[in-house]
Amino acid sequence: MKVLSGAQIRALEAKAAAAGIPLSGMMENAGAAAVRLMRKKFDLLGKRAVIVCGKGNNGGDGYVCARLLTELSVKVTVILAQGRPASGLAAAAFAVMPQDVYVIDYRESAQTAEQLLAAADYILDGLFGFGFHGSIPADLISLVRAMNASGAVRVSLDLPSGAQCDNGAVLGECVCADYTVTFSTYKPVHVLAPGRDFCGEVVVSSVGIPAQMIAGFRPALSVYSVPEIKALFPPRPAISNKGDYGKLFCICGSVGMAGAAVMAGAAALRCGTGLVQMALPESIYPIVSSRLTEPVFTLYRTDADGAFLPECREEIRMALSKATAVLIGCGLGKRPAARELLQLVLREAVCPVLLDADGINLASENIDMVANSKAPVVLTPHPGEMARLMDLRTEEVQKDRIDCAAKAAQQLHAVVVLKGSGTVIAAPDGELILNTTGNPGMAKGGSGDVLAGMIAALLAQGMDPTIAAAAGAYLHGLAGDRCAERYSEHAMLPTDLVNLLPEIFLAVER
Numbered sequence: 001m002k003v004l005s006g007a008q009i010r011a012l013e014a015k016a017a018a019a020g021i022p023l024s025g026m027m028e029n030a031g032a033a034a035v036r037l038m039r040k041k042f043d044l045l046g047k048r049a050v051i052v053c054g055k056g057n058n059g060g061d062g063y064v065c066a067r068l069l070t071e072l073s074v075k076v077t078v079i080l081a082q083g084r085p086a087s088g089l090a091a092a093a094f095a096v097m098p099q100d101v102y103v104i105d106y107r108e109s110a111q112t113a114e115q116l117l118a119a120a121d122y123i124l125d126g127l128f129g130f131g132f133h134g135s136i137p138a139d140l141i142s143l144v145r146a147m148n149a150s151g152a153v154r155v156s157l158d159l160p161s162g163a164q165c166d167n168g169a170v171l172g173e174c175v176c177a178d179y180t181v182t183f184s185t186y187k188p189v190h191v192l193a194p195g196r197d198f199c200g201e202v203v204v205s206s207v208g209i210p211a212q213m214i215a216g217f218r219p220a221l222s223v224y225s226v227p228e229i230k231a232l233f234p235p236r237p238a239i240s241n242k243g244d245y246g247k248l249f250c251i252c253g254s255v256g257m258a259g260a261a262v263m264a265g266a267a268a269l270r271c272g273t274g275l276v277q278m279a280l281p282e283s284i285y286p287i288v289s290s291r292l293t294e295p296v297f298t299l300y301r302t303d304a305d306g307a308f309l310p311e312c313r314e315e316i317r318m319a320l321s322k323a324t325a326v327l328i329g330c331g332l333g334k335r336p337a338a339r340e341l342l343q344l345v346l347r348e349a350v351c352p353v354l355l356d357a358d359g360i361n362l363a364s365e366n367i368d369m370v371a372n373s374k375a376p377v378v379l380t381p382h383p384g385e386m387a388r389l390m391d392l393r394t395e396e397v398q399k400d401r402i403d404c405a406a407k408a409a410q411q412l413h414a415v416v417v418l419k420g421s422g423t424v425i426a427a428p429d430g431e432l433i434l435n436t437t438g439n440p441g442m443a444k445g446g447s448g449d450v451l452a453g454m455i456a457a458l459l460a461q462g463m464d465p466t467i468a469a470a471a472g473a474y475l476h477g478l479a480g481d482r483c484a485e486r487y488s489e490h491a492m493l494p495t496d497l498v499n500l501l502p503e504i505f506l507a508v509e510r
């Protein structure tokens with residue numbers, strides 16, 4: 001789903017208005033959507049709703065709610081936080097509120113307003129929408145605190161007041177919503193921390209703008225939804241064979257890091273690849289093959305200095321020429337053989353190549369190798385690896401993750417998957433996707449190997465690199481969320497992610 005900025009939403013609104021869709025109708029639909037959600041979730045009859053309205057159109061949505069809730073026999077109070085509405089649109093909605101709505105001006109009766117908030121069953125937050133900048137002004141801090149201190153269910157209209165629409169920043173107080181009803185599509189605040197953490201459950205509703213009009217906007221950012229993910233995995237044709245589902249060549253693992261190869265290989269096998277071929281140092285073959293039955297193995301040897309023995313090169317080249325995707329780096333180490341393997345892959349592969357872990361660390365020594373490769377490349381750095389790759393400090397990467405991933409993708413001509421809370425997928429053409437699944441239980445050694453195996457498996461099956469990266473990250477996070485429910489964030493392990501992949505795919509295939 002697209003994530004549009006405040007300015008884009010304003011432009012969309014103007015375009016719709018020019019096409020004959022009245023703004024007042026959009027406001028009516030916005031209020032109606034919030035009331036519809038409340039009717040669906042709660043018993044409203046005879047309950048007390050307090051609607052906090054600012055002077056902008058977000059307040060206008062609140063007045064519409066006040067009218068519709070009164071018609072449903074809800075006892076409604078409207079708190080005017082900034083006095084009478086400033087816009088003509090909001091003023092029109094204010095004017096048609098029924099007499100039964102009790103209207104109180106916060107600037108004159110703050111104490112009464114706060115008591116009403118404390119006694120409310122539902123609080124609707126129409127204080128600020130996408131026109132908000134900066135922080136909640138000093139004279140409204142106590143109001144927002146009273147909204148948050150109440151035991152009422154809080155429903156924010158469009159976005160939680162106090163959070164900034166376009167970057168999710170929260171610079172002071174912010175309404176902590178149970179639900180946020182937003183309009184037309186997501187805005188950055190719904191997916192970017194810390195704003196997203198104040199939204200509660202986000203429900204996107206139409207205000208009457210046609211979908212094709214929304215489709216005409218190039219989004220600042222996108223997020224995947226369950227239906228979009230499902231659409232990527234149509235049923236496998238009845239008449240098909242393993243050759244139709246790709247051949248993934250994994251160059252992973254080294255002495256001391258055999259587990260990384262096992263996890264990446266197991267994850268790839270669980271994501272539908274026709275054949276997984278694994279290149280391993282001969283010495284770790286017994287470990288890996290005792291854990292993985294399905295792959296075929298290509299074994300290589302190194303000399304005492306860790307250099308690749310030339311006799312192994314041809315076999316690797318052959319595997320490379322037959323692969324439909326290559327995964328290189330999980331637990332590979334940084335000995336001379338690893339460096340030589342990476343150079344060989346980036347020089348000779350024409351199929352998509354995924355670089356993870358030591359593959360990225362080695363590539364950081366000469367990033368032109370990546371930029372000049374004829375293969376479509378996907379990199380899956382964590383913030384530390386990203387810092388090394390781009391010659392930055394980790395804090396600089398974390399400060400603006402989206403910008404950093406976007407710059408790296410452009411500079412490396414590669415799809416970059418910047419891992420961490422809110423994994424960012426950046427494509428060289430400027431497309432940006434934010435992953436919304438996953439949890440801190442996944443912050444453990446091995447999770448990255450699983451992710452790399454999953455994305456590589458999708459690449460091997462012919463999925464577009466940007467989509468494979470985004471779908472892999474989404475499903476990986478979904479498996480993580482399922483693991484956290486079942487095993488707890490503390491106890492869950494990366495191998496549990498792999499073991500839950502069949503359940504995840506069952507849900508996706510249905």
Ligand SMILES: NC(=O)C1=CN([C@@H]2O[C@H](COP(=O)(O)OP(=O)(O)OC[C@H]3O[C@@H](n4cnc5c(N)ncnc54)[C@H](O)[C@@H]3O)[C@@H](O)[C@H]2O)[C@@H](O)CC1
Binds near residue numbers: 009054133183
């Ligand atoms: N674009 C759309 O598709 C629709 C928008 N609607 C509503 O309209 C809203 C946007 O309306 P507006 O553009 O009037 O914006 P807001 O309702 O967010 O109000 C902005 C007002 O707050 C003031 N303000 C901003 N930051 C402040 C601060 N830190 N301290 C004090 N005052 C501050 C501004 O000066 C302005 O007067 C949306 O969020 C949504 O709720 C809906 O009515 C229907 C459709």
Ligand SMILES: [K+]
Binds near residue numbers: 058156157
């Ligand atoms: K709001």
